[in-house]
Amino acid sequence: RSGEFAVLLTDYEMPDENGVELIESVESSCDAVPVLMTGQSQLDVSLEAINRGHVYAFISKPCKGPELVATVRHAAERFHLGRALHNKIAELEHANEALSRRNEELLRAQAEVRRLHDLAVTDEKTGVHSYRYFAERLDEEMARSERYGLPLALLFLDLDGFKAANDRFGHLAGDRVLRAVADVLRSKVRVMDVVARFGGDEFAVLLPNTQSTGAAILGERLRLSIASVPLADASPGEVTASMGIASIPYHAARTATDMIEVADAALYDAKAAGRNRCSMAAPVPAATVPATVRSRRS
Secondary structure, three states: OOOOOOEEEEEOOOOOOOHHHHHHHHOOOOOOEEEEEEOOOOHHHHHHHHHHHOOOEEEEOOOOHHHHHHHHHHHHHHHHHHHHHHHHHHHHHHHHHHHHHHHHHHHHHHHHHHHHHHHHHEOOOOOOEOHHHHHHHHHHHHHHHHHHOOOEEEEEEEEEOHHHHHHHHOHHHHHHHHHHHHHHHHHHOOOOOEEEEEEOOEEEEEEEOOOHHHHHHHHHHHHHHHHHOOEOOEOOOOOEEEEEEEEEOOOOOOOHHHHHHHHHHHHHHHHHOOOOOEEEOOOOOHHHOOOOOHHHHO
8 A cells, every 4th residue: 555565575477477577567666675576496487586676585496484483574675775764875875965055154154254354355456454453463572572582573654745746647547656655565575574554545564574684674575566666547656665663672672563653653753764765663661652642654
């Protein structure tokens, strides 16, 4: 009634077809375990039954009742074991599909987290790192410098003539100038360095494991590069950069605020000395350097 059969028991010799042919004819629609009864003792019959019919067992005629019962019982057990294995495989495949879907959802979620993280740490106008990311990395590098005694340098950069160019060409052109400066900065630093937009037309370059001399050389290279290339709509030299440099252990900065104040004071000195130049802050404790006022750079 269920349409399922555990065992197919058939004789080999039958009027219209032999047992192997019968087993073959129902094999695609019935997964019953085949048992063949035969009085044939020839080897070719046995091989035919194995190769074509995948016969599970042979029962020789005339058969004995206990042998028949035992063989059929074993065949039925094989059927149920096979059915249980089939069901378990189906369960595993279903679980694997569910796991695959879950992994796909997880990958999509991870991609979205990375996208949101990139948005959070990237300045959308220039493509360099944001101030938030810079502040986090500065804290990390300050702690690493103090723990392992490693040098650390910070370069503050403020654009000269940017306001005039912005007024002359428009704000969209001013944004292109900022992106061009960001491209110059990224092209000249190492992978380990951090280039960030500090705000307005100000940039910061964090240089891990860099002495004051190396920071000064890089600062001069950046200054010359910015002054020598056209920055979007501005001609070469129309927009330049003033830079202030702070360095550990050259400056006795103990906190991120100290480090920023030292670099900021050096930047003010560069502005006051005529702009388009690099300035290294004097080697004094950062705590003695007063905080600068941002508006004085305009």
